[in-house]
Amino acid sequence: MKFYKRSQTRKINIGSVTIGEGTPIKIQSMTSANSRDWKSTVKQIKQLEEAGCELIRVSFPDMESAMNAGKIKKHIKIPLIADIHFDYRIALETIKQGVDKLRINPGNIGSQDKLKILIKEAKKAHIPIRIGVNAGSLKGVYNFSDNFIRAKALVNSAMEHIKILEKHNFQDIVVSLKASSIDVTVQAYKMFASKRNYPLHLGITEAGSVFGGTIKSSAGLGIMLYEGIGDTVRVSLTADPVEEVKAAYYILQSMELRNSGIEIVSCPMCSRCEFDLIKIVSEVERKASTMKNLRKLSKPVKIALMGCIVNGLGEAKDADFGIAGGKNTGILFKKGKIIGRVSPDKWADKIISMIKNYMT
Numbered sequence: 001m002k003f004y005k006r007s008q009t010r011k012i013n014i015g016s017v018t019i020g021e022g023t024p025i026k027i028q029s030m031t032s033a034n035s036r037d038w039k040s041t042v043k044q045i046k047q048l049e050e051a052g053c054e055l056i057r058v059s060f061p062d063m064e065s066a067m068n069a070g071k072i073k074k075h076i077k078i079p080l081i082a083d084i085h086f087d088y089r090i091a092l093e094t095i096k097q098g099v100d101k102l103r104i105n106p107g108n109i110g111s112q113d114k115l116k117i118l119i120k121e122a123k124k125a126h127i128p129i130r131i132g133v134n135a136g137s138l139k140g141v142y143n144f145s146d147n148f149i150r151a152k153a154l155v156n157s158a159m160e161h162i163k164i165l166e167k168h169n170f171q172d173i174v175v176s177l178k179a180s181s182i183d184v185t186v187q188a189y190k191m192f193a194s195k196r197n198y199p200l201h202l203g204i205t206e207a208g209s210v211f212g213g214t215i216k217s218s219a220g221l222g223i224m225l226y227e228g229i230g231d232t233v234r235v236s237l238t239a240d241p242v243e244e245v246k247a248a249y250y251i252l253q254s255m256e257l258r259n260s261g262i263e264i265v266s267c268p269m270c271s272r273c274e275f276d277l278i279k280i281v282s283e284v285e286r287k288a289s290t291m292k293n294l295r296k297l298s299k300p301v302k303i304a305l306m307g308c309i310v311n312g313l314g315e316a317k318d319a320d321f322g323i324a325g326g327k328n329t330g331i332l333f334k335k336g337k338i339i340g341r342v343s344p345d346k347w348a349d350k351i352i353s354m355i356k357n358y359m360t
C-alpha cells in the first residue's frame with residue numbers, strides 16, 4: 001500500500017481529457033514553435049504526442065496567431081490550451097477557433113468588464129480556465145524576502161481571481177501557483193490545497209536546462225506529488241519540449257503514479273565492469289523510447305543492465321529480465337533465473353527483442 005494519497009479535487013474536462021477527482025495525473029507541455037506559423041506548431045505538437053504528451057499549451061501573442069488556433073486544433077489529437085496575456089480579444093478569438101481550455105493571468109487580462117465577457121464566452125463554449133499565477137507577475141507584493149509571505153501572495157492572488165470567476169458562477173477552474181523557488185512553490189500549493197479543491201497544475205517555473213531543470217523539477221514536484229497534490233504536471237525546461245514530456249513521465253513513474261513503459265535498473269559501475277555499460281544503457285533507452293505500445297502495458301517492464309555477475313544478478317533480481325556482464329559475455333536472466341549468455345555488443349538488440357516479445 002502506498003503511503004501517500006491523492007487529494008480529491010474537482011473533476012474538469014479539457015476536451016477529451018478528464019483531470020481531477022483522482023484520475024491519473026496528466027502530462028502537459030508547451031510548444032516553443034512560433035504559433036504564427038501553424039504548420040511548424042502542428043509539427044512540434046505531433047512530436048510531443050508521439051512522446052506521450054496529453055495536453056498541449058500554445059501561446060497566442062497576437063490576433064494573427066490566434067486566427068491559427070482552429071487550424072492547429074484540426075491537425076492534432078490532444079486538447080489544445082490557449083495561453084493568453086494582456087488582450088482579452090485574443091482569448092475570445094481562440095475560443096471562437098475552438099480551443100479546449102484557456103490559460104490566463106487574470107491580473108494582466110484587463111478590466112473586470114473584459115474578464116466578465118471572457119468568462120461568459122468560456123462558459124458558453126464549456127471550456128475551463130486556468131488561473132496561472134506566476135511569481136514574476138506579482139512584483140509589488142512579492143518584494144518580500146520571506147518565502148512564506150511570497151507563497152501567501154501567490155495564493156491570495158489566485159483566491160482573488162477565483163472569487164471573480166465564482167461571482168459569475170464559473171467553476172471550471174484549474175489553478176497554478178508557480179515560482180522558480182521550490183520552497184515558495186511548495187508552500188503555495190500546500191496552502192492552496194488546504195483551502196480549495198480546484199485541480200492543480202504543477203510546475204517549477206523557469207527550472208533551467210535539461211539536466212539542472214529536470215533535477216530541480218523532480219525535487220519540487222516530488223514533494224508535492226508525495227503530499228497527494230497535483231492533477232497535471234509540466235516540467236518546464238529550456239530545451240526541446242519533448243524532453244519535458246520524457247522527464248515528466250520519469251518523475252511520475254519513479255513515484256509509481258504513471259507508467260512510462262520501461263524502467264531500467266542499471267548499476268553505477270565500478271572496477272568490476274569491463275565494458276561500455278553507459279553506451280548500452282543509452283542505446284536501450286533510445287531504442288525503447290520509439291516503441292509505440294510500451295505505455296499500454298499495465299505496469300512498466302523492468303529491465304536490469306548490470307556491470308558484473310558478482311553482484312549483478314542479486315541486485316537485479318526484481319527485474320523482469322536483464323543481463324549481467326563480463327568482459328566478453330553476459331548472463332541473460334529472466335525473473336532472476338539464468339536463461340542464456342550474450343556478448344556485450346549484442347546486449348541492446350537482445351534486450352529490445354525481449355521487450356518486443358514481452359509485449360506480445
Ligand code: SF4
Nearest residue numbers: 267269270273307308
Ligand atoms: S553490479 Fe558489479 S560492476 Fe556494477 S557496481 Fe555492482 S559490483 Fe560494480
